[in-house]
Amino acid sequence: MNKQALEYKAEDAARFLKMLASGPRLLLMCHMFDGECSVGDLAEKTGMRMPTVSQQLSLLRAQGLVETRREGTTIYYRLVSTAAQEVMGVLYKHFCAEDADQAATGLLAMAGTD
Template sequence: MNINIDPLSNISLGNAKVVSDFLKVLGNENRLIILCALSKHELKVGEMEHLLGIRQPTLSQQLARLRATDLVNTRRVAKEIFYSLASNDARRTIEFLCELFGNQNFDLKSKRANTV
């Protein structure tokens, strides 16, 4: 059953579940930083480890979760595996978040206080 909560809203209950699941994946700081890096470049695990400062076991665990949720694609060349974002929708969302929060010390409480 697809019911719009608000006639002005473009999100249905079914879509809200998809969005909620997507945001849960982004709720991990390591996964978020991995996705931000992949929004700019296709990368190998070793490159991500070096660029992001995430140790290989943690990186592998988080990449497995991202693969399981279909947010990243893999491409194998010989023994190397390259990772990239799986969809343009994910890329646009990640780029927006990285731009919004990336180059500032973001304080949700002060932002909320300034908007009230």
């Protein structure tokens, strides 16, 4: 890959990681990892206010990470970005699974030994 193309890809990756570098957005994507959710479902599951959920989902949608489906007056959101699904799979395994506390502690310990 040439230098210019690699620089473009690096900027693209940085924008992607910046979008993920938000606790509220990660929390929303974690809940959507298992399937689509409505704004109301996400607000209830996360404890966030509906306007906050809507704002964060709008950012995720603008970046192409989620898509919507309307059923009557309810809009459902789902993860559609393959990259986001793969990253969320790793994050879910290490931070959301039942033994996530042990996995996260292990990761933090390894990070501290560099």
